[in-house]
Each structure stands twice: as C-alpha cells, then as structure tokens.
Amino acid sequence: MTATRPAIEVFGLTKSYGDHTVLDGLDLTVAPGTVYALLGPNGAGKTTVVNILSTLLAPDDGEIRVAGFDVRREPAGARAAIGVTGQFSAIDELLTGRENLRLMADLAHLDRATATTAVTVMLARFDLVDAADRRAQTYSGGMKRRLDLAMTLIARPRLIFLDEPTAGLDPRSRRDLWAIVREQVADGVTVLLTTQYLEEADQLADRIGVLDRGRLVAEGTAAELKRRVPGGHVSVQFTDAAGLSVASAAHPQASTDAETLTLQIPGDGSIAGLRRVLHGLDDAAVAGLTVGAADLDDVFLALTGRAAEAPAAEEVPA
Amino acid sequence: MSTAHTVRDSATMLKRNLLHVRRYPSLSIMLIAQPILFLLLFVYVFGGTLGAGLPGQDGGGDRGDYLVFITPGILFLTVTSVALGTAISTATDMTTGIIARFRTMNIARLSVLTGHVLGAVIRTGCAVVIVAAFAFGLGFRGDAGPLGWLGAVGLLMLIAFSLTWLTVGMGLAADSVETASNTPLFLMILPFVSSSFVPTDAMPAGLRQFAEHQPFTPMINTLRALVTGAHTDSDLWFALGWSALIALAGYLWSRRLFLRVPAT
Numbered sequence: 001m002t003a004t005r006p007a008i009e010v011f012g013l014t015k016s017y018g019d020h021t022v023l024d025g026l027d028l029t030v031a032p033g034t035v036y037a038l039l040g041p042n043g044a045g046k047t048t049v050v051n052i053l054s055t056l057l058a059p060d061d062g063e064i065r066v067a068g069f070d071v072r073r074e075p076a077g078a079r080a081a082i083g084v085t086g087q088f089s090a091i092d093e094l095l096t097g098r099e100n101l102r103l104m105a106d107l108a109h110l111d112r113a114t115a116t117t118a119v120t121v122m123l124a125r126f127d128l129v130d131a132a133d134r135r136a137q138t139y140s141g142g143m144k145r146r147l148d149l150a151m152t153l154i155a156r157p158r159l160i161f162l163d164e165p166t167a168g169l170d171p172r173s174r175r176d177l178w179a180i181v182r183e184q185v186a187d188g189v190t191v192l193l194t195t196q197y198l199e200e201a202d203q204l205a206d207r208i209g210v211l212d213r214g215r216l217v218a219e220g221t222a223a224e225l226k227r228r229v230p231g232g233h234v235s236v237q238f239t240d241a242a243g244l245s246v247a248s249a250a251h252p253q254a255s256t257d258a259e260t261l262t263l264q265i266p267g268d269g270s271i272a273g274l275r276r277v278l279h280g281l282d283d284a285a286v287a288g289l290t291v292g293a294a295d296l297d298d299v300f301l302a303l304t305g306r307a308a309e310a311p312a313a314e315e316v317p318a
Numbered sequence: 319m320s321t322a323h324t325v326r327d328s329a330t331m332l333k334r335n336l337l338h339v340r341r342y343p344s345l346s347i348m349l350i351a352q353p354i355l356f357l358l359l360f361v362y363v364f365g366g367t368l369g370a371g372l373p374g375q376d377g378g379g380d381r382g383d384y385l386v387f388i389t390p391g392i393l394f395l396t397v398t399s400v401a402l403g404t405a406i407s408t409a410t411d412m413t414t415g416i417i418a419r420f421r422t423m424n425i426a427r428l429s430v431l432t433g434h435v436l437g438a439v440i441r442t443g444c445a446v447v448i449v450a451a452f453a454f455g456l457g458f459r460g461d462a463g464p465l466g467w468l469g470a471v472g473l474l475m476l477i478a479f480s481l482t483w484l485t486v487g488m489g490l491a492a493d494s495v496e497t498a499s500n501t502p503l504f505l506m507i508l509p510f511v512s513s514s515f516v517p518t519d520a521m522p523a524g525l526r527q528f529a530e531h532q533p534f535t536p537m538i539n540t541l542r543a544l545v546t547g548a549h550t551d552s553d554l555w556f557a558l559g560w561s562a563l564i565a566l567a568g569y570l571w572s573r574r575l576f577l578r579v580p581a582t
Contacts (some may be wrong), residue, residue, distance in 0.1 A: 090419035094338050
C-alpha cells in the first residue's frame, strides 16, 4: 500500500494574510514518481503552496501530508524527504560552487568519502567543473540556477519542489533544466513545479493544475487542458482604431489591446472557424495576422472567463 | 534529531562561518583594529594624566602604570567588538536565500546560529591573542603566570560566548543590517561606565553605583586580577553568574526569534 500512497496530499488548504485570501480551500494530490505542474499567473498563490508544502510557512487550515508526513505535526519527516529550489537563489554566494555542494552533502550527513564523490559527480553533471573553485557570486544566472538545483539534488530527495525554476533563464538554460528534471523523474523522483508557462508544464508535467485566486480551476493532462482551448487564437493587427473597434464589436469574446491595435480572438481549432473570423475582416483595415497555439492566456480566458492578469514587472532573480 | 547530528550540523555551520570570515576579512580586521586604537589612544593621549590619578601608587602612577590598568579593559573591549560584528554578520546572513533552504532541510534547527556563535568565540580567541601581544609590545608586564593567562583567556571566551548569543539575537531581531550594526553599540559604551578605564571611586555617586553593579565590572575586575597575578575574589563568581545569565537569555531569545514561523 505504501508504494501507491500519494507523494503529496492536500485537502482544504487555506492561507490568508489579514483580509487577503491567498489560498482558498485548495485540494491537491500528486502520485509518486510523477511531475505535477501548478500553472498560474503571478499572485495566484503558487509560491505560497510551495512554501507551505516545504514547511517554510504555516497553513491556516487544511490537511497536508508530504511523503506521508503531516507538515505541521511531523515537519522533520517531511523535510528529510524533500528538496526545494525556489525562485530566488538559495546558494551561499561567498562560498565556491564546490564548497556549496560540500555544505549540502555534510548537512545530509553523508560520510566523507561519499560526500567527496557526490560533489565531484554533481559538478560534472551540472557543467560546473571549470567554475567549481570560483565564488558563486561570480556565476551567471544560469550557473547559479544549476548550482542551486545541484545543491537540492545532492542529498537525493524523493520529492522535489521547483518554484518557477526557469524564470529569468535563457532558452538554452531552460532546456538544460528540463532535461535534468526528466532525468530525476526517470529515477523515480516526484516533482512538483510551479510555472507561468503552459509550454513548460506541457513539456514536463504528467498532470497540470491551473491555480487561480487560491483554488484549482482545472486539472488534467496537458492534452486535456488544451482540448478545452482547442484552437489557440487568431491575432489580428489593425491599421487604425476604427477598424479595431468595428472588429471588436463583432467578436465580443475577444480581448482588445488598443495600444498595439491588436484583437486576439479565441479560435476553435477548425478551418471553418478560422474562415468565419477571416470572412468578417475588412482587408484594407488589417496590418497583420497570426494564428497562435494555445498559451496560458487562452487557457485562462477559457477556464475563468477573464484574461490572466498581466504579470507585473517580472522579477528576475539575481 | 540525535545529539550526534546536532554536533555534526553545528560543526558544518562553524566551517561555513569560518569560510565566510576568510572570504570577507575586512570586517574582522576592523573589529580587531578598534580595541587596538582605543589602547593607543588611552595610553598615549590620556595615559599620562590618567596614570597620575591611579590609586595605590606612591606619588601617583605614570603612563606605564595606566597601561597595566587599562589592558584588561581593552581585552574586554576586544570581546564586545567581535560580538558587535556578529550582530552584523548574522543580520547579513539572514538576508540571504540559503537560510530558507536550511529551514527546509532536516538538520539541527539552530545549527546555523551555533555556527555563528562558535565562529565568534574562535575569532575572539584570535583577536585577544593579537591585542594582548600588542599590549605586551607597548610594555605591559603583569605578574600573571601561565595559569593566570589561561584563566583570563578562558573567561574572555566564556564572555564572548554569552555576549554573542545576545548579539545573534540582535542580528535576528533587526529589520535591516544597518539596524543590526546600531543596536549592539551599547556594548561598546557600557565598558566605559565600569572599572575598565578609571577606578569607579572617581565617579559621582549615582554613576558610581551603576558602574559598580553593572555586569561588566566584575568581569573586568576578575580579568584584571588574573592578568596581573592578583588574587581573584567574589567578583569571579559574579562574572561567571552574569555570563551564564546573559548566555541563557541570549540563547532563548535567539531561539525564539529564529524558530518563529515567518509571516510571509
């Protein structure tokens, strides 16, 4: 029975700060050895969920078990099973990469020989050999993130939390990080990650939960979610405001950006649907047109009936 | 959490602390320079006059007598100086992301603080040796044997241990690194209102009573007895008692501050 016990079980999790409700009765179950992505815009409560599951923050109410341990009554058991890489780098910038990894190995109570081997292996695997004896404060953003993740993984946790692991990373570093996550899953590790990017959830996750205003508004595989927003969208850029307002009156479900004179019309994935949209457009008024795949905005629009709040000036970790 | 793990985690955090000191030596240099500057200032600027006012010298003492009188106080100031630095380094450390990581790990909860305290005790030991060597270089001669010096260094390390738990708490309580560098300043002022720099007899009544009964005075009197080879009296027990009390209060306060679950 223990083998099939969920890695994470959350029932009725609530958390508020004063009048501001961050989590409003969240239920969540993650099966062992799978990747679960919490998808949502800034302020949806993603980080709060990770902080509560990783014992950093006390919940107001709810039943929360991590690796079978109640996070409030048996936090030490939960801590022994998890590894956490947050949005902001949790490395010691005054120490070198090697010393940072050694610190984690020592705190994981590995014996001397095992610790030395583990540090060497992690440096090689995370492409940090050349920088191993430089202070971490001299590392680039991508290197810091790799070191951070290596520090999380050196103790071989069975369950890892990744809070927006690729925020602020360039596309190559992002793909490197995805490859590392896949390796972990192949080893049987359970991963809970938070992200603002549907693509990332799509690439990595077995199941995706869409978090909005502190509750899950949808849950399923990437394919299931995309079926709910089948057609992505058609983006039409107009030559003037008049053309935009005429078209926007004809498509009340579309979102309008007056500044860029762009109308984003949800599609249904069919050629007939696309033809209907095109048919209604006045050729002379259109400056450009793109057909896009479903993105987080579309998922949000479809699931909540409103656009995802534009992420406030993106905070890029140092 | 077993005792073996607590010891191991504290040793790991001590190693981390000592690496920080090596990477950022300017703070340590400043903290050791501070008591040395006070020593030079008091001996060469004020020492001639202050020495003449010392009691128990036939026809008043001189600069050399004042050096002997002030050295224990300067050694004490070395301890408070390092303790002050620990408030700053603790507050700085708490602003770094790795502290949150430590909190999610199954390690001895307070080991990161223990690392700061033990690191400070070791730094104090080194600083005391440097400052004492400086005093000897200026001509300090006491009648203390090796045992007296051993006792003095032991007492200084004990005082360092207790004052550091207090300043670690100040570092944790501070909302910024700037605050953390200001709150412990009274530790640098209090030794002046004690038997460090002048005998308390010379002070006006109210001040004298405060100076005679504040915790630092028995500590400094005991240090003076130890390094000059005199007999220690009841001040020793007051010094040990105050140290234990400050250590306990500082520890409990720091513990409460560190273990409280953050609001954000």
